[in-house]
Amino acid sequence: MSLRIGILGAAAIAPAAVLRPARRRDDVEVAAVAARSAERADAYARQHGIARAYGSYEELVADPAIDLVYVALPNSLHAEWSIAALRAGKHVLCEKPFAMNATEARRMTEAAGETGRRLIEAFHDDYHPLAARTAELAAEIGPIRSVEAVFLVTNRFEPGALRHEPSLGGGALMDLGCYAVHGVRRLLGEEPTVVSATAVLGPAGVDESIEARLEFPSGAIAMVRASMAAEFANWIRFESDTGRVEIEGVVFPARGHSIRSRISGVERVQTVGGDETYDHQLAAIVQALKDGTPLPTEGDDPVANMVVIDAIYAVAGVHRPVPTV
Template sequence: MAMAIQALTFLQEYFYESGHKIRKNDNALRIGVLSTAMINPAAILRPADSHGDVIISAIASRDLKQAQKAAKSYGIPQAFGSYEELLREPGIDAVYISLPNGMHAAWAAKALDAGKHVLLEKPFTANADEAKSLVALAKSKNLVLVEAFHWQWHPASHTVKALLASGKYGNILSTYARMTTPVGTMPKANIRWKYDLAGGSLMDMTYVVSSTRYFLDAGAPKEVVWAKARPAKEDSRVDEAMEAVLKFEVGSTGRVVESKVYTDMARENVAWVVPRIWELPSIEIETEKATIYYYNFMMPHLYHYIAITDKATGHTSYTKAYQGGPLWGTRGESWWSTYRWQLEAFVDKVRGKEPVHWVTLESSIAQMETLDAVYEKSGLGKRPGHQ
């Protein structure tokens, strides 16, 4: 139900973020937006309303009228009919890029070459080769570049990570991350189905790999044991669904943990008629002493729970975290979306402060190496880039 919870986030931010518009500081970070994608209001426009150090100063589209329409709707001062025009604007400090997957690398590189910091939507690039090239460029320019895995900045995610790190439940034995969308809810014209734009369920629902690696504190897997794709009927190069089992080396001793991931952009209904609306993105983590289940890790600001089942007693306890947590402390508000927490960290990083959490460039390379490896094992081959 990924699409549904995204829509709910639009509503949540409309009522909360926009309801807390605050005066902007004189030296606020000026951000430009490349594309007029549907995700923009949730991912950057609304979160910026409640951040005094952020001004959305421009938006660009290949269609000037589209850019002007978005600018008028959200009170953005400038609209451009090309991405190049926005990147040439000297008053813009950073850009948020929400273009199709296959275009991420090319336009992030152009933004970096133009001297802009970059908040780049997931997946980072179309493949690991592009990721490595982009990372090298960012480092050479000494500019901030980060993959927008917004959920990793939420207090609930930090709470789960702290539970695992505490040692109370022993070592992690296995994990299983799942993300699905009911059949028929994602139009076939959607860019997620386009091979030339690096589409596919694993690319779009890359959160299952991100969550697995985050909680294991791991890089790329030691091995992809097996991977099975269900190709789309319209284009067999695109995975409608993907299942895989991976082995990761974790900890200082290199223990091996087996992890399963499952993505599905056309999940079959129960008895052909009932959409699986309860299947929100979730991860189950089995440890030596307990099983920890993090429900709706992708959008925990809307609703989530962390269930801890003790193996010895069978007792299950529940906890939630909408504010504070082990990293943020007293900073932030309970109504902040994952994107708002992400924006807080992004501004800190650009300002030269140490953010409470960060998705490193090395992690983004490892993420793309993992996706490449799964696609190769499945027989579909890694995704192509696009200019």
């Protein structure tokens, strides 16, 4: 029996994240989409060959023929509609960042526990073989002393645009830096303290650029940087007493990446084979729903990531909307 997915939001990310990966499988069907209006939903469904279109989110969540809801809505709506879908008996794949803050994230995971449904954050890069190779290299070089993770893009300001609007959960940290935070937490396997953070705000008040210094219980120090006003860069570097590893293209490795390492005096340049990150993510979800396999981006992990994001904003002095759910 196929896994039947419903998409909440006529989102630009959905074709890459769900639609194309689903069509490359014979056990997954994108069965419905919902948007803010019937006209928008109908147009999106026609464009992407989706059988059913709903003019409200409530209708899709209530559809008994949907097994999993992909929440591709603005960040400010993640908690409300993830919880609604869980309570309607659906599993949920929620786009990153998981919520507006850790308070919402906890309420989401509580709802998952209460309903017995799966709630997964869409850090798709975690499912690519590059993530496993990164963990192997981290173990090979021994205790890590320092990490730096960077995600920079150019995303020019437009009034009301999702990524630049505080009420919708915009900002460089929410959109890009969440990957960097997740990457260093995953690499070190610990939860950090934020010791310093600075931000440059854009015209609407969100962080256009932000950076933070994190300290981990092991003594490792991590720097994370994100910007919507810079030339593209996406990499992570980590060092120990015996080596150094630098990985370019960590979020979308199938589009090109490299691993440069110097460990115990031996230099290597390598890559890792794999499909699109979203294909690996969908494959892991399908398997997990069949056999109950725990996934790395569910449970405590999404909450812990939001705790760090909240702390970075607090230390940087960036005002943020209060919890809504």
